[in-house]
Amino acid sequence: MQRYFVKPTLKTGSQFELDSNVSKHWLQVMRGVPGDQAEFVDGTETLYLGQLNEDHSVTVVKPLANHVELPIKVTILSGLPKQEKAEWIVQKATEMGADTICFFGADWSVAKWQPNKLSKKLTRLQKIAQGAAEQAHRTHIPTVRYFNTLKQAITELKFDHLLVAYEEAAKQGEQAQLVKLLSQTKTGEQLTAVFGPEGGVSPAEMQFLEQNQATVAGLGPRILRTETAPLYFLAAVSTMLELQ
């Protein structure tokens, strides 16, 4: 059954009109007819069952149970990567349950986002996040953000826990910090996880993170690319907090 995100707050028994995007997908692409049902995530991220009426409005049938979101809110904070990797990270991190996905201009980022193109890029990435959230059957669409520097990101973001995935730690065999940190989290808390760009996190950035009480963790013994590391991390969070 399809799932659509809608803006208003829904209520069992009420009716609402489909916006043009949803209407086009359900009625034309999926050839929906009156009596057909679909799932709707409303503006409060609550999931409902909806049924298509003769006049193409939708009646809210009932709320649906849904436990699709990670128990902690994970912000992925990645040093800006090259080329289309940002799109890939947004799509896959959304599939894997990230709450927010942020990029920052890292000391060692090769790529740069020009200020005049930033708005267009973020709009595109936000669309990718929405599409991925729908396909993953999530009730939350991650917000995509950009910060010029790591300092600005850390200053502005709110979090209960801060972690940096550090390649050098992995090379030294560090494998305990990630599990230790995750076992200390409580449901509903916010965790920001920092990942370096292709060149890694710079010494100045590491020093700044350590001053901000960041947990320095290896992600298993293999060296992961900048676009792979956030996915390992999100899968580890899911494995530890959802499956066990």
Next chain:
Amino acid sequence: MQRYFVKPTLKTGSQFELDSNVSKHWLQVMRGVPGDQAEFVDGTETLYLGQLNEDHSVTVVKPLANHVELPIKVTILSGLPKQEKAEWIVQKATEMGADTICFFGADWSVAKWQPNKLSKKLTRLQKIAQGAAEQAHRTHIPTVRYFNTLKQAITELKFDHLLVAYEEAAKQGEQAQLVKLLSQTKTGEQLTAVFGPEGGVSPAEMQFLEQNQATVAGLGPRILRTETAPLYFLAAVSTMLELQ
């Protein structure tokens, strides 16, 4: 320090000649000079420290400790996906520790690999696996294989455990089977994990897998794309068997 894969079996104190690929990378790209050192993985997947001599041969200095491989051998068996996804899967599954990466012509695969182009494709994918293994600092390069059908793959592959990641199981909230299976594995055992193509695993394929005692598992509550699911799985294996 760079790491290179070499074919012969090495021995502390012995000398060997660099092949042209390694020679080109170390001497030209990295501008290596006599006295410089690098890591070498030999034909038995043992890691050694090597030092460059005046005549550009290499002396094997000593073996190095290395625990970079997953404790169980995971074969990723994926229904053939569309376009370049096979390359992404090979690269990222190698980063994440897969032992073998196989594709099969699934009932619902949209993509098809023509027999006359198969050899060229596999050669290319094998190269991607080697590059990813080197960058990930692994000692094992996954073999990439192709089977015309799931039946052929299951008949030919050897494994102690068989699992299929099933979207319908995830939708029904199944979250226990993956953890249960992984906690039953012993170091050195072989596990084959089956993933459907974009369309999913067909009923006939599911029936065949169940007849072969496959564990049917959800990978967390979110629906993952065909190229993302194997990465979640490998990260879950690492989280459970390496970090804990």
